[in-house]
Every structure is written in structure tokens, then in C-alpha cells.
Amino acid sequence: MKTDKLAKAFRIDDGDKFRLKDVDPADTCGMDIDKDDAKAMIADGVKKLGKLQEKLYAQDRWAVLAIFQAMDAAGKDGAIEHVMSGINPQGCQVFSFKAPSAHELDHDYLWRTTACLPERGRIGIFNRSYYEEVLVVRAHPEILARQKLPPELVTKDIWDERYKDIRAFERYLARNGTVVLKFMLHVSKDEQRRRFIERIEDPAKNWKFSMGDVGERKLWDTYMEAYEDMVRNTSRERAPWYVVPADNKWFTRLVVVNAMVDALEKLDLQFPKLDEAARADLEKAKSILMPDAAMTRKGKT
Ligand code: ATP
Ligand code: MG
Numbered sequence: 299m300k301t302d303k304l305a306k307a308f309r310i311d312d313g314d315k316f317r318l319k320d321v322d323p324a325d326t327c328g329m330d331i332d333k334d335d336a337k338a339m340i341a342d343g344v345k346k347l348g349k350l351q352e353k354l355y356a357q358d359r360w361a362v363l364a365i366f367q368a369m370d371a372a373g374k375d376g377a378i379e380h381v382m383s384g385i386n387p388q389g390c391q392v393f394s395f396k397a398p399s400a401h402e403l404d405h406d407y408l409w410r411t412t413a414c415l416p417e418r419g420r421i422g423i424f425n426r427s428y429y430e431e432v433l434v435v436r437a438h439p440e441i442l443a444r445q446k447l448p449p450e451l452v453t454k455d456i457w458d459e460r461y462k463d464i465r466a467f468e469r470y471l472a473r474n475g476t477v478v479l480k481f482m483l484h485v486s487k488d489e490q491r492r493r494f495i496e497r498i499e500d501p502a503k504n505w506k507f508s509m510g511d512v513g514e515r516k517l518w519d520t521y522m523e524a525y526e527d528m529v530r531n532t533s534r535e536r537a538p539w540y541v542v543p544a545d546n547k548w549f550t551r552l553v554v555v556n557a558m559v560d561a562l563e564k565l566d567l568q569f570p571k572l573d574e575a576a577r578a579d580l581e582k583a584k585s586i587l588m589p590d591a592a593m594t595r596k597g598k599t
Contacts, residue, residue, distance in 0.1 A: 299327045301339060305557035308540045313533035318526040318541070323486040325543040336548035340380060343555035348384035350559065351421060353567035355389040358419040360565050361476040364558065365424045367433065367528075368483035369521060370511040371493040372544045373551075377483065378423055380551045381558060391416055394425040403446060407431045408467060418475065421558075428467075429480075429528060432460050436524045437517050461531035468537035478537035479561055481554055482525060483544040487518055 299307070307327060310316050331339075354360060364381075366374045382390055393414040402410045408428055416422025435441045436457060468478050485493075494515075497507040514521070533539045540557050544550045572580070 299329065301343065301552065301556050302560070305540060305553055305560050308542050308553055309557070310529055310533040310539045310541060311535045313530040313539070316526070316530050316533065316541075318484070318522055318529070321484050321541045321543060323484050323489065323543050324545040326546055326549045329549070333548070336552065340548065340551050340555055341384075343552065343559055344380065344384035346559045347381065347555060347562065348386070350562035350567060351385050351389050353569055354421070354562060354565070355386065355419045356569045357567055358570075359475060360567075361416040361418050362421045362558075362561065363416055363424065363471065363476050363478050364421065365427045365429065365478070365480040366483065367426060367429050367480070367525075368544065369485055369490060369518075370514060371490050371497070371506075372483040372485035373547050374425055374483060376547055377481070377551050377554050378425060381555055382421075382423065385421065389419065390421045390423070392423040392425060395427055395430065403444070407445075408463075415471070415476065428464065429532075432457055432464075432528050433521065433524050434514075437514075437520045457527070458531075461528070464532055465534065465537075468532070468534070472536040477561055477565070479557060480532075480537065480539045481557070482529060482539055482541045483550055484525075484541050485544040487515070489545040490515065 304327060308321070354362065366378060368374050378392060382392070391414070393411075395411065398407075398410065411424065411428045414422070414424070435445075442452065442456075471478055494507060494511065497503040529539045529541060540553065542550050542553045
């Protein structure tokens with residue numbers, strides 16, 4: 299499959315027909331390539347993204363928000379690291395969202411992420427996001443109980459209400475010039491086990507492992523239901539989910555980079571064009587600088 303078609307294969311524009319079981323975490327679209335080829339393809343996408351981002355930044359009109367959600371060890375951090383590797387750090391912002399603080403719990407759940415939305419001209423990355431509110435919070439009723447919500451507002455409809463509010467929020471962002479892309483990295487339970495064991499056995503990876511991760515793994519089926527429901531209810535053309543196979547890290551990164559490139563290419567980004575007056579100013583500046591340069595060459599500074 300050509301790389302420019304890759305991302306599209308995993309994009310969900312309309313969630314109604316989506317079923318998580320239709321996505322195979324080990325899928326590589328039949329691409330049987332070695333590590334070096336994969337690296338070269340990823341590097342190619344990263345380079346394209348870097349060039350597009352320069353224009354995004356210069357044009358200062360659109361913002362891009364890329365959200366990453368996944369089970370532990372699915373490769374969020376690595377995917378983010380690769381995607382951003384070719385981007386000018388000035389044009390990019392990465393935020394990670396952990397369990398909310400007491401201060402954050404005193405606000406509505408969109409408050410803390412809203413404060414971190416990307417400015418125009420920037421790519422903003424959310425490593426976890428407000429989607430935790432329909433994932434970990436759904437898997438753990440005790441977390442919902444700690445959210446200090448008025449009891450009469452916590453009904454069986456709460457998840458549908460949250461989907462509805464999130465859809466409305468993302469529509470609002472789209473209408474204001476923020477392009478929203480969402481990536482669910484879909485790892486298999488078996489591959490997660492392999493990666494956990496690697497984290498335990500390799501001293502350089504020990505820091506990535508936490509006992510809590512094993513507890514979340516026990517809730518695997520509950521999480522998968524929550525992920526499926528989330529994708530079904532919050533995939534829209536203006537804010538699609540990409541459900542990306544994540545058992546092969548190279549493939550995940552390739553799909554993510556290409557999805558970002560696709561999204562930016564659709565924006566028809568351009569460097570700002572100068573009007574006559576601005577061009578005349580530039581010429582004037584040049585005419586001031588040129589004699590100076592001649593003087594410098596003659597050592598007459
Ligand atoms: P890694 O994948 O490398 O382990 P991480 O993103 O899991 O990194 P951690 O510090 O291990 O980082 O975990 C963050 C934890 O915060 C996750 O378990 C996540 O579910 C939790 N979290 C994030 N947002 C919320 C939220 N709104 N409510 C409750 N828990 C949340
Ligand atoms: Mg973790």
C-alpha cells in the first residue's frame with residue numbers, strides 16, 4: 299500500500315459502524331519491510347511534516363491538536379517523539395495529562411486541557427487528554443465519585459452526556475480554526491505483556507513500569523469496551539479518530555506521521571505573501587544594508 303493511503307485506512311470519520319474487533323493490532327497492511335526501510339519511510343514523512351509545519355507557523359492561521367490515547371506500553375511516547383523529531387520546537391507544544399490535582403478537580407473536566415490548547419500556527423500534542431474522562435473514569439467508578447459532581451448530575455446517562463459535550467467542544471474548535479486529530483494506539487494484550495516484561499528486565503526501562511499498570515491490565519475488557527464506545531461516539535469528519543495498529547512500533551509511527559502530513563496538506567498552507575508596500579520596504583532595507591556590506595568588505599567598519 300502506498301504511504302499516502304496508509305493513514306486513510308485507519309481513519310474513522312463516522313463512528314456508527316466502527317467495531318474495535320475489526321482492527322487487528324498486528325496489522326501492517328501487508329507491508330513486509332525491514333527495519334532500515336521502515337526507518338527511511340518514517341524519516342521521509344517526518345521531513346514532509348517539518349516542511350509543512352514551517353508554513354503552518356509562518357501563516358499563523360490554523361492550529362493543529364493531535365491527541366494520543368492508548369493502553370499502557372502501546373507506544374504513545376515513542377510515536378510522539380518520532381513525529382515531532384523533524385519539527386521546529388518553537389512551533390510545537392506537548393502536554394501530558396495525569397490524574398487530576400485537587401485544584402483541577404475544583405473545575406469542570408475540560409478546564410485543564412483547554413488551558414493547554416495550541417495557539418494558531420502551532421502543533422499541540424496531548425499525551426492523554428479529556429478522553430480519560432470516558433476511559434479511566436469509566437473503568438473506575440471510584441474516580442468518578444471523587445470528582446465532586448452534584449449527585450443529581452451523575453446518572454446512567456453521564457457517558458452519553460460526556461460524548462455529546464466532547465463532540466460539541468471539538469466542533470467549536472474546528473469552527474475556530476483548530477484541526478483536531480485523535481490517535482488511539484491499539485496494542486494487543488499479548489504484546490502489552492511482552493513490553494511490560496521487557497520494562498521489568500531491562501534496567502534502562504525499569505522507570506517506565508509501574509505496579510498500577512498491572513492493575514489496569516486486569517480491566518482490559520472493560521477498557522476495550524470504553525475505547526470502542528468512545529470511538530463510535532466521538533468520530534466525526536471534523537475530528538476523526540485514527541485507530542492505529544500498535545503491535546509493530548514502526549507501523550504505528552508510519553501511520554501517525556502520514557496522518558499528520560495528510561491533515562496539514564489539506565490546509566493549503568502558504569507562506570504569507572507581501573503586498574506592494576511591504577515589498578518596497580524590503581527593497582529600501584536592502585539599499586540601506588548594501589553599502590554597509592561593501593564597507594565591511596573593505597575593512598572600513
Ligand atoms: P506511560 O504510558 O509511559 O506509562 P502514562 O501516560 O501512563 O505514561 P503515568 O504517569 O504512568 O503516565 O499515568 C498517568 C495516569 O493518569 C494514567 O493512568 C491515566 O489513566 C491517569 N489519568 C489521566 N487523566 C486522568 C483523569 N482525568 N482522571 C483520572 N486519571 C487520569
Ligand atoms: Mg503509565
